[in-house]
Amino acid sequence: MTYAGAMVLAPDFAETPYWWVRSPPSHVPAELPASTDVAIVGAGYTGLNAALRLARAGRDVTVLDAGVIGAGASSRSAGLVSGRAGISKMIDLTALVGERRANAILDEADDAYDELRRFVADENLDCSLDHCGRFVTATTEPMLAKLEKKMHEYNAVGLDEPFELVPRARQAEWVRSELFLGGMAVRNAGTIDPAAYTAGLIGLCRDAGVRLVGQDAVLDIERSTTGFAVRTQSGALTAGDVIIATNGYTGKLTPWLQRRIVPMSSTIAATEPMDPTIVARLLPQRAPYIDGRRLITYARPSPDGSRILFGGRARFRPISLTTSAEILHAQMVQVFPELADVAFTHAWSGFMAFTTDYLPKVGTLDGMHYAVGCNGGSGIVAMSWLGQLTAAKILGEDRAPSPLEGIEFTRQPAGTLTRHFIPVAGTWYRARDWWDHRPA
Numbered sequence: 001m002t003y004a005g006a007m008v009l010a011p012d013f014a015e016t017p018y019w020w021v022r023s024p025p026s027h028v029p030a031e032l033p034a035s036t037d038v039a040i041v042g043a044g045y046t047g048l049n050a051a052l053r054l055a056r057a058g059r060d061v062t063v064l065d066a067g068v069i070g071a072g073a074s075s076r077s078a079g080l081v082s083g084r085a086g087i088s089k090m091i092d093l094t095a096l097v098g099e100r101r102a103n104a105i106l107d108e109a110d111d112a113y114d115e116l117r118r119f120v121a122d123e124n125l126d127c128s129l130d131h132c133g134r135f136v137t138a139t140t141e142p143m144l145a146k147l148e149k150k151m152h153e154y155n156a157v158g159l160d161e162p163f164e165l166v167p168r169a170r171q172a173e174w175v176r177s178e179l180f181l182g183g184m185a186v187r188n189a190g191t192i193d194p195a196a197y198t199a200g201l202i203g204l205c206r207d208a209g210v211r212l213v214g215q216d217a218v219l220d221i222e223r224s225t226t227g228f229a230v231r232t233q234s235g236a237l238t239a240g241d242v243i244i245a246t247n248g249y250t251g252k253l254t255p256w257l258q259r260r261i262v263p264m265s266s267t268i269a270a271t272e273p274m275d276p277t278i279v280a281r282l283l284p285q286r287a288p289y290i291d292g293r294r295l296i297t298y299a300r301p302s303p304d305g306s307r308i309l310f311g312g313r314a315r316f317r318p319i320s321l322t323t324s325a326e327i328l329h330a331q332m333v334q335v336f337p338e339l340a341d342v343a344f345t346h347a348w349s350g351f352m353a354f355t356t357d358y359l360p361k362v363g364t365l366d367g368m369h370y371a372v373g374c375n376g377g378s379g380i381v382a383m384s385w386l387g388q389l390t391a392a393k394i395l396g397e398d399r400a401p402s403p404l405e406g407i408e409f410t411r412q413p414a415g416t417l418t419r420h421f422i423p424v425a426g427t428w429y430r431a432r433d434w435w436d437h438r439p440a
């Protein structure tokens with residue numbers, strides 16, 4: 001397919017994640033048991049991390065997923081990981097929860113990233129985790145000023161690897177593009193192969209005796225005298241405890257959560273392989289850049305350094321993956337004009353979950369535990385952490401509660417109708433981005 005004269009889609013273009021070339025979600029599902037100690041709905045980072053911890057503590061654990069195990073958002077993400085930089089840029093955390101809790105949330109985000117790095121090293125997971133940093137770009141002077149303010153907030157506690165404002169003159173150390181006016185360097189961040197991480201978790205879960213039941217949607221959960229009665233597409237089971245780990249795929253099973261979450265689709269495309277020196281020139285630290293505009297785009301190198309993975313939200317209304325790929329290609333060429341003739345071999349999408357205050361949520365609902373609300377690009381670290389934390393709660397471990405616990409989980413203003421307003425909001429954000437960047 002060509003777009004503005006350039007080849008956008010390679011002849012072998014596939015609408016599946018590039019990550020699945022290395023780590024296809026091919027797990028053979030287990031049979032549904034009659035009963036289990038803990039039933040977990042959702043086999044992503046949240047559910048699998050919780051399952052592993054519970055199984056290693058001796059619990060009988062069953063993970064249920066509507067899709068193929070390992071094919072949800074967790075094996076589709078871009079693989080950007082970080083500490084406190086992952087807390088949404090959309091919020092003024094101190095105004096929202098007060099200074100003390102805001103600092104505790106930022107510290108916990110750093111702990112969660114440290115924990116991911118420790119876990120991957122200790123378990124010897126082969127998932128290309130690279131502590132390479134991140135660069136957040138600015139396209140206008142006011143954006144640069146905002147990044148500077150954010151940098152001071154982040155640095156307030158005196159970090160080992162402080163955030164740094166990088167002027168345009170030094171920007172090429174991080175990203176070689178004429179589009180940006182400089183930005184903020186984030187050292188405590190990196191990249192991972194998200195599908196290899198998910199596959200690693202699946203392997204560890206299987207070794208620990210976790211039952212992984214795929215392609216079996218949970219239809220209904222009712223409280224019983226001994227715990228819960230869980231009805232699935234293929235049958236039924238009883239469970240002592242239940243964890244809801246459905247994030248952007250949360251549906252009618254839990255209407256209370258559904259009213260509080262807006263699922264948002266996001267798309268990534270991978271270029272065909274090119275001379276690695278080109279990739280290394282464009283992104284010299286192997287680190288991703290994230291464009292700090294309202295409608296985020298980002299790019300990272302593939303772990304082998306031969307491709308660029310370019311992501312963002314192409315449109316806020318449903319469109320085909322090939323149309324999304326065309327839009328992403330045009331955006332990529334805006335940033336890196338020399339990639340005009342480099343086609344995409346893969347494009348794919350998945351759902352993230354947004355909450356009204358842009359914070360992840362962990363708690364209980366009618367006796368069931370839940371951990372949801374990745375709010376964009378921090379789900380790998382945050383949801384892994386919250387999955388482990390939820391397991392620790394079920395195990396009754398003596399552990400300080402997360403500062404995220406107890407923050408009100410409010411309904412979306414128009415309930416599930418909110419998702420119908422997303423295209424309107426998207427058009428509004430696009431218009432504001434255009435206005436901020438209009439020619440002088």
Ligand SMILES: Cc1cc2nc3c(=O)[nH]c(=O)nc-3n(C[C@H](O)[C@H](O)[C@H](O)COP(=O)(O)OP(=O)(O)OC[C@H]3O[C@@H](n4cnc5c(N)ncnc54)[C@H](O)[C@@H]3O)c2cc1C
Nearest residue numbers: 042044045046066072074078079080218350374378379380
């Ligand atoms: C394109 C894209 C790029 C992203 N990039 C990044 C990134 O760079 N960095 C980052 O940190 N995060 C990123 N994310 C977010 C990250 O992928 C998510 O936060 C994370 O995968 C959430 O994990 P989870 O386990 O909570 O949920 P998921 O991995 O979404 O798993 C939820 C599962 O629940 C299942 N389910 C739902 N309802 C039912 C039911 N009734 N019965 C049975 N199963 C059910 C679904 O089938 C699904 O598999 C990205 C997401 C997308 C889509």
